[in-house]
Amino acid sequence: MSNCTLSARGAEFPASPIRALASAARAREASGITVHYLNIGQPDVPTPEPMVQAYRDFNDTVLAYAPSDGFPDLRAKLASWYTTIGGMRRSIDAEDIVVTTGGSEALLFAMAAITDPGDSILVCEPYYTNYSGYARLLGIHTKPIMCLAEEDWAVDINRIAAAIDETTRAIVIPTPGNPTGRVLTVEELEALVALCHERGLFFISDEVYRELVYDGPRGSKAPSLLDIDGSEELGVVIDSASKRWSACGARMGWLITRNTALREAALRFGQARLSPATVDQYAVSAALDLPEDWYCDMVDEYRHRRDTLVAALQAQGLDVTTPQGAFYLAVPLPLEDASAFCHWLITEFELNGETTCLAPLSGFYATPGAGRNEVRMTYVLNAQKLEACANILGAAIKAWPGACADAPA
Ligand SMILES: Cc1ncc(COP(=O)(O)O)c(C=O)c1O
Incomplete structure (x- = not known):
């Protein structure tokens, strides 16, 4: 025994x-x-045919490791995709991106880079349940901010401000939301960025459903934290191939931040798990050529x-x-x-x-x-x-x- x-x-x-x-x-x-x-x-x-074809076409003699933060070509292509098809106003550099094993790992790396055991993050209830899973893995707490169906699941900034204490390190919000579908407006993002500045918090904006908005003109996308002035040092965006290209099994995601120290920490975490998957990066690269x-x-x-x-x-x-x-x-x-x-x-x-x-x-x-x-x-x-x-x-x-x-x- x-x-x-x-x-x-x-x-x-x-x-x-x-x-x-x-x-x-x-x-x-x-x-x-x-x-x-x-x-x-x-x-x-x-899953779009060009992605599937990229898997079929892979014929390297060695299935090798990729760089820990993803292939430079893919990161460059992703960066320019955001400002063309992706509809972002402000440019993104390839260096701002770390490719991960799904948005899940991007979330884990982001939370790990900004919290220590005993710290807490604010999440809007009801929230994507794996946020509390990653928090438990890291020995940190999730502090819930109640959102209500009768308020259209609006994120109440006063409730957020009131919940901040000395352990709070970040706000984590998905937009569009899972499970509420709530999409943060530019004004709401601006107010949250201002609050984060004032209280010294990071803002993790989980944007894996950014294209999936239904009430604007054709081609609308949810506003991104990366387009908000003042988000440079405190903002981290989580993104993924899973939902956008119906490619959940590709396990491809990435985080984007203009905060160099944060990005370097994510890269070092990435080095510890060696690399994101290799072939799936070719599939994502093919998906980036899809038309609007x-x-x-x-x-x-x-x-x-x-x-x-x-x-x-x-x-x-x-x-x-x-x-x-x-x-x-x-x-x-x-x-x-x-x-x-x-x-x-x-x-x-x-x-x-x-x-x-x-x-x-x-x-x-x-x-x-x-x-x-x-x-x-x-x-x-x-x-x-x-x-x-x-x-x-x-x-x-x-x-x-x-x-x-x-x-x-
Ligand atoms: C809000 C949100 N963020 C992140 C993820 C993680 O997705 P993946 O790891 O497949 O990229 C999901 C998956 O359902 C999600 O709903």
Whole structure:
């Protein structure tokens, strides 16, 4: 018998609430039920053909390491893409970019570069649940700032200012937001930058869904922190190939900062894990040649999905706020325990041989008890499947044997 024991960090690290029901869902599929996966941000939009072709074309005799911060050619191409197709006003230098294993590693590197154990970061609730995962890995705390559906998930700067204390090192916000879809305006970004200046904080702006905004003219993008005056020293942008090019499995991301010390720290972290993947960088390079229309068509498809899902849920009597961007929807349900409901939905309920896998939203809050009656739905499947999911959800709420709040009309 060994006396080895795990660290508290290893033993207590929480499972992802997004993936928690995955094995139950697979078991249900094995029993012959069709499962629609709306729990995870995995789109069914085809990965662009030039990316796939880049994988086919790879024929180096040695699959070698890449430079720790990514191929210089790729970083240069990314930098110029931002000011052409990417729609940024201010130029970005290749030297400002560190290529990482997904936006996930970019987040981890950014947080690691600016915090020490015991420090804290501010996150707007409900927030992308992995922010607290990286925080636990680093021994830091996430301090939640409550955002409310009835306020359209607006980020309240006064609540943020009031939450800052001597341990606070940074604000971390996704825009467009996961799971709220909230898109920060230029004015909101400016106010946050001013607050960060005043209080000596970094600002990590997670922009992995930047193209996915639905209410402006064709080709609109969410405003970027990199375009805000004053963000040079305190700003870090997180970006990724995953959602933009429906290439989650490429595991390609990057961070961008004009703060040289921060970028050099990220590079040293990158050296410790040697390099980001090699072949996937060629695929990203190929994707950077896609025309503007490719993005516009993708956004049209997601807008159609959003509108279909929102209308179908409203037809079921559910009170949902139309998201401005990304592909997530936070949905309050007329019942008391959405976690138990999601588990029952995937393990027991079916409508015409189909069911759906949803993520309970409580895992996206740090405040105890918050989000208990809410779920997150992703509109990553086609409109027909989304309508089926809304019908399944409506029927399941009526059949739910657990405790209910007000039944939907
Ligand atoms: C807000 C946000 N940031 C970052 C990521 C990380 O994405 P990836 O590591 O696939 O680039 C995700 C993934 O869902 C996300 O939703």
